[in-house]
Amino acid sequence: MAKTKKVAVLPGDGIGLEIVEEGVKVLKQAGEQFGYHFEVEHALIGGGAIDRLGTPFPEATNQLCRESDAVLLGAVGGPKWDQNPPELRPEKALFDLRQGLGLYANLRPASLFPGLEGSSTLRSEVLKDVDLLVVRELTGGIYFGDKWTEEKEGGATATDTLVYHEYEIERILRRAFELARGRRRKVTSVDKANVLESSRLWRKVAKRVAKDYPDVELEHMLVDNCAMQIIRRPKDFDVIVTENMFGDILSDEAAILTGSIGLLPSASLGEGSRGLYEPVHGSAPDIAGQGVANPAATILSVAMMFRHSFHDEEAARAIEQSVRQVLAEGARTADLATSDELALSTDQFGDWVVEVLKQHN
Ligand code: NAI
Ligand code: MG
Numbered sequence: 211m212a213k214t215k216k217v218a219v220l221p222g223d224g225i226g227l228e229i230v231e232e233g234v235k236v237l238k239q240a241g242e243q244f245g246y247h248f249e250v251e252h253a254l255i256g257g258g259a260i261d262r263l264g265t266p267f268p269e270a271t272n273q274l275c276r277e278s279d280a281v282l283l284g285a286v287g288g289p290k291w292d293q294n295p296p297e298l299r300p301e302k303a304l305f306d307l308r309q310g311l312g313l314y315a316n317l318r319p320a321s322l323f324p325g326l327e328g329s330s331t332l333r334s335e336v337l338k339d340v341d342l343l344v345v346r347e348l349t350g351g352i353y354f355g356d357k358w359t360e361e362k363e364g365g366a367t368a369t370d371t372l373v374y375h376e377y378e379i380e381r382i383l384r385r386a387f388e389l390a391r392g393r394r395r396k397v398t399s400v401d402k403a404n405v406l407e408s409s410r411l412w413r414k415v416a417k418r419v420a421k422d423y424p425d426v427e428l429e430h431m432l433v434d435n436c437a438m439q440i441i442r443r444p445k446d447f448d449v450i451v452t453e454n455m456f457g458d459i460l461s462d463e464a465a466i467l468t469g470s471i472g473l474l475p476s477a478s479l480g481e482g483s484r485g486l487y488e489p490v491h492g493s494a495p496d497i498a499g500q501g502v503a504n505p506a507a508t509i510l511s512v513a514m515m516f517r518h519s520f521h522d523e524e525a526a527r528a529i530e531q532s533v534r535q536v537l538a539e540g541a542r543t544a545d546l547a548t549s550d551e552l553a554l555s556t557d558q559f560g561d562w563v564v565e566v567l568k569q570h571n
Contacts, residue, residue, distance in 0.1 A: 212247040215520060218278040220255040220271065223300060224493025225503035225556075226284020232505035232560030233282055233512045236529060239564045240516065244525040251278075255307070256286025256300035256493075267303035272310060275486075280519040281307070282512065283488035288495045308348060313478035313486055314378070315385045316346040317514070318461045320468055324538040329470060329546060332441065337467060342447040343389060344464050346457025347382045348478060350374055351408075353454050374408040374453065379415040385479070386451035387423040392523075393448050396427045400436045400452035400460065412453065433460070440464055465490055472504030472545045475511035477518050485519045487511040497544075501555045504543040506533055509563055532566040 217237065221230040234250060241248045253271040260266050266286070275281050286300035296302065307313075321341040327334035355371035383399065390397045399416040401409035413430055420428040431439070433456045440447065440463055452460060465474050474490040489507030497503055510533055517526035541562050547553035554562070 212245050213520070214247045214249065215279045216249040216251070216277060217515075218271075218274045218281045219250055219252045220275075220281060220283045221252065221258075222256040222284040222286040222493060223258055223288050224285060224495050224498035226256075226286065226493050228498075228501060228556045229489065229503050229505040229508040230282060230284040232556060232563075233508040235560050235564055236509045236532075236567065237282070237512050237515070239567050240512070240525050240529055243528070243567070243570065244516075244522060246520070255283070255303045257288050257291045259303065260291060260294070260298055260300065266298065266300050267306045271303075272306070275307065275311060279484060280515045281311075281484075281486045282508075282515065283307075283486060284508065285489065285491065285493040287493050288498075307486065308478055311484060311486065312349070312480035314347060314349040315382055315479045316348040316457065316461070317389070317477045317479065317518075318344045318346070318465065318474065318490060319514075320344070320464045320474065322468055323473065323534055325540070326468065326470070326473075326537060326546065330466075330468060332444075332467060336442075336444065338445065340444045340467055341394075342444060342464060343393065343449050344457060344461040345382065345386045345389065345449060345451040346461055347374075347378065347451075347453050348457075349454075350378045351454035353458075372406065372408050372455075374411060376411065376415055379412050380419060381481075383416050383419040383451060384422075386449050387419060387426050390426045390449040391423070395425060396429070396448035397423075398429050398431050398436070398447055398450045400431050400433050400450055400456055402433050402456075403430070404432060408453070416451075436460060437463060440467070461490075470504065470545050471507070472543065473506045473510070475507050475514055477511070477514040479518055483519050483521070485515065487515045487519075501557065502544045502553065503556050504545050505556050505560050506537075506543075509533055509560065528567060528570045529563075532563050532570065535566050536562045 221227045352372040359368040403409040403413045471491040478486040513526045513529035516522045544553040
């Protein structure tokens, strides 16, 4: 019996419209091979939703996501809406979506793909065997604390507050330890415990939670040191878990280890199995509409969907291996190709992945 799953597809803006379709192709192919019946429904989000419905996150989209087992998102934004007031900005939709679904854990894996060693700025011997996962707390910390500016004689004062509750720290750490159990069983908890009170609490909670996972190694690292070590010896990391702002910065840093932003997937998870899956990159207005964007990040996000929402490691690995194989065989979109003539279009790349996936058994 096929497992029935409902998947909300939100293409968004720019290249989002192009890459998401390649993700859906692979989703459907994997579904056929691994015994799923997918109900795939598309909805508007971001700039396109503003233009058509006057709001970046229409209620119908919100409703669809809540009824779905997983959400596949392209990207939102573009110069057309850059001058809009905060309520009418495409990014507002992402915030509402993550917040509304309680997605507090953002997962960003970074690993090296065969044949792409040369596209990184780091030496290949540093990059060999890199396989790390940044787990970023997504709904707390300084981005969500009270903020205000006081205009005074002699100059204004601006304040941001960094608040973490014990339960928020505990749930993200548990998530990191669970994830480490499916990997190399090492967690690096990153904080600034020498300076910040919230980081001292973070470290205390990390030590307590670690007692429930005696099979997983825990190390603590200060964020400034971590920023250096990610570049110096990236292969030593397995799971890195950290608060929202540190995670924002470190996940971008880890991301560029592998070379192209077009290769990096992400998952955002909450308490249940429902998750949001999207490439790390944005809507790339500079190349939108040309059919040249790299769909790999979106396809790899679909693999994460199988892993985290459908708990199907076999299907996830089959998709990941297919992407690795086409890259190893020389499949290159324009962002990775050495010459334009050799570059594949977005859908040619997607078709190639589907063909390789079909051979999987
Ligand atoms: P971007 O990620 O869209 O593009 C940065 C550079 O990478 C561009 O040169 C672009 O052509 C290239 N690029 C990105 N994805 C690619 C792909 N799949 N294949 C080949 N090349 C790719 O970031 P940028 O330019 O800063 O932002 C553009 C718009 O996207 C803005 O409106 C921004 O707010 C929005 N954005 C949306 C995000 C989201 O929806 N989650 C995340 C980041 C930015
Ligand atoms: Mg960022």
